Amino acid sequence: MIDVNCFIGGFPFRELPHPDPDVLVRVLAREGLAGAWVGHLPTAFHRDVTAGNEALFEALEPHRTVLQPVPAIRPDWPHWQLALAKAHADGARGIRAYPMQWGMGAHDARLAALAGACGEIGLPLVLTTRFEDVRQRSALDVSPDLSGAHIRALVRADPNVHVVVTCAGRALIEESHWGLTPDERARLSWDISWIWGPPEDDLAHLVQTLGADHFRFGSAWPLRLMQSPIANIELLPDTLRSSVVAQLGSWLT
Amino acid sequence: MTDEGSQPLAGRTPLVDVHAHFYHPASGRGDWERVNAARLRAGERIGIRALIASIIGSWGHTSPTYFPSPADVTAGNDAMLALSELHPERIRCYVTVNPNDTVHAREEIARCVERGAVGIKLAASRRADDALLDPIADEAARRGLPVLQHIWQHRTREWPGQEISDGADLGALAKRHPRASFILAHIGGGGDWAHSCAAVREITNVYIDLSGSGVDRGMLDLAYASVGASRLLWGCDITMETGLAKLRALEAVGLGEDELAEIRWRNAARIFPHNALPGIPTSGVAARRTDAHVRVSQ
Numbered sequence: 076m077i078d079v080n081c082f083i084g085g086f087p088f089r090e091l092p093h094p095d096p097d098v099l100v101r102v103l104a105r106e107g108l109a110g111a112w113v114g115h116l117p118t119a120f121h122r123d124v125t126a127g128n129e130a131l132f133e134a135l136e137p138h139r140t141v142l143q144p145v146p147a148i149r150p151d152w153p154h155w156q157l158a159l160a161k162a163h164a165d166g167a168r169g170i171r172a173y174p175m176q177w178g179m180g181a182h183d184a185r186l187a188a189l190a191g192a193c194g195e196i197g198l199p200l201v202l203t204t205r206f207e208d209v210r211q212r213s214a215l216d217v218s219p220d221l222s223g224a225h226i227r228a229l230v231r232a233d234p235n236v237h238v239v240v241t242c243a244g245r246a247l248i249e250e251s252h253w254g255l256t257p258d259e260r261a262r263l264s265w266d267i268s269w270i271w272g273p274p275e276d277d278l279a280h281l282v283q284t285l286g287a288d289h290f291r292f293g294s295a296w297p298l299r300l301m302q303s304p305i306a307n308i309e310l311l312p313d314t315l316r317s318s319v320v321a322q323l324g325s326w327l328t
Numbered sequence: 329m330t331d332e333g334s335q336p337l338a339g340r341t342p343l344v345d346v347h348a349h350f351y352h353p354a355s356g357r358g359d360w361e362r363v364n365a366a367r368l369r370a371g372e373r374i375g376i377r378a379l380i381a382s383i384i385g386s387w388g389h390t391s392p393t394y395f396p397s398p399a400d401v402t403a404g405n406d407a408m409l410a411l412s413e414l415h416p417e418r419i420r421c422y423v424t425v426n427p428n429d430t431v432h433a434r435e436e437i438a439r440c441v442e443r444g445a446v447g448i449k450l451a452a453s454r455r456a457d458d459a460l461l462d463p464i465a466d467e468a469a470r471r472g473l474p475v476l477q478h479i480w481q482h483r484t485r486e487w488p489g490q491e492i493s494d495g496a497d498l499g500a501l502a503k504r505h506p507r508a509s510f511i512l513a514h515i516g517g518g519g520d521w522a523h524s525c526a527a528v529r530e531i532t533n534v535y536i537d538l539s540g541s542g543v544d545r546g547m548l549d550l551a552y553a554s555v556g557a558s559r560l561l562w563g564c565d566i567t568m569e570t571g572l573a574k575l576r577a578l579e580a581v582g583l584g585e586d587e588l589a590e591i592r593w594r595n596a597a598r599i600f601p602h603n604a605l606p607g608i609p610t611s612g613v614a615a616r617r618t619d620a621h622v623r624v625s626q
Binding site for chain 2: 089090091092105207208210211214271272273274275276296297298299300302303304305306307309310312
């Protein structure tokens with residue numbers, strides 16, 4: 076089982092304990108996970124992503140059997156296509172984009188171009204809904220949550236792109252999913268890091284209505300506890316747990 | 329992962345959820361019974377022995393959630409008492425009050441304690457440091473009832489729909505009422521938890537409840553470092569998976585069995601009335617107050 080939503084590196088607005096790759100490797104082992112897709116957290120807040128991507132590949136190099144790099148590509152930056160090609164050649168597992176932090180609207184043609192380029196080379200485009208709950212954000216952290224309009228536009232931008240949205244809750248998931256055609260929905264999946272469990276049972280509801288195949292294991296480590304999505308799966312009603320576990324992997328059995 | 333029906337996910341050591349909620353027919357949501365049943369089902373699976381819960385008026389259906397009318401306060405408390413009477417082996421209740429209606433609030437406390445309420449729930453009807461809360465805190469101290477105060481971790485501005493309080497506001501009230509125990513609600517329930525930890529660090533009659541949907545790494549570590557295991561209380565509030573995750577995280581950060589027992593149940597046994605919590609031993613647990621008792625049917 077793979078965690079598709081991990082980072083290394085610090086966060087500008089609060090101290091994170093040990094956001095280091097060797098610690099992540101130990102946490103994954105402790106929780107019974109086989110590996111993780113890993114982004115570089117500080118890069119989400121940088122204007123030029125180049126240095127952060129280099130730091131990411133360098134930091135993960137000793138751990139590449141477990142930690143797979145997911146660098147950021149900013150499509151309004153000169154030569155981004157070259158950066159994407161290099162990331163692909165260097166073994167990136169996916170590409171992260173942060174349109175809200177970059178001030179890019181849902182229908183920005185440059186974002187659509189990035190989606191197309193990712194579709195062409197077969198790398199999923201990974202989006203982050205939020206890093207922190209809106210109620211605790213620093214006054215300097217003014218980026219709004221990712222919008223459903225962004226998600227729908229990026230999925231529609233290219234028939235080959237696969238979009239993975241992390242840290243979304245039920246409302247955003249439903250407005251995005253049901254706002255797409257069946258073919259488009261098939262190219263959109265969600266991590267479960269920010270979906271509520273019981274008693275509201277949002278995860279159970281979404282698995283029943285969208286299908287377990289639309290969900291991936293994700294934790295948002297080191298921002299959030301990796302134990303939370305695991306507990307969420309364990310607390311699913313008996314009738315759903317086995318299908319979700321089968322879909323997400325055999326890591327709980 | 330355990331097999332269904334065997335070991336509870338959080339083990340067999342006693343476990344008290346000090347921050348639970350239920351719904352009722354007047355809550356305005358059609359699935360209220362499903363949500364209540366889901367809480368009990370998940371609680372069973374986690375291994376929660378005692379849920380201490382409240383219903384805040386009509387949950388916004390006929391008066392605002394955080395500014396409930398007297399009629400809605402009473403209806404919510406009645407529904408909560410009925411649930412605790414239906415599940416005496418599992419559920420205990422807070423009496424919810426709106427301090428703006430002082431006379432009604434005191435009457436509700438008397439009425440609901442007589443029927444088995446074991447604590448007082450204050451939402452966000454009046455800022456915690458306001459003098460209007462003093463009569464409520466006096467009642468709490470006199471009767472030996474802890475006060476669960478809804479908290480927005482670090483109030484940097486006003487938010488619509490509630491008169492929010494933060495850790496500093498609650499600390500001011502707690503200092504005025506050293507004989508009462510106060511529970512700072514849901515450290516993971518929104519806002520800057522680091523501010524709350526600092527605000528109540530030295531106010532020993534304020535306990536931090538770990539509930540809330542937030543599972544930020546570093547939050548539990550800081551809460552523990554700030555007030556120690558003897559002033560932490562476990563709870564879920566509106567997300568139970570995060571409660572289970574926090575128990576496991578506390579183990580992962582290295583707390584020993586004794587400290588975990590403090591957080592899981594012993595601190596609750598100390599601050600709630602003696603013998604008030606179902607399935608929770610009281611022998612060997614020194615009550616914080618010994619001059620007040622509440623009769624609770626076992």
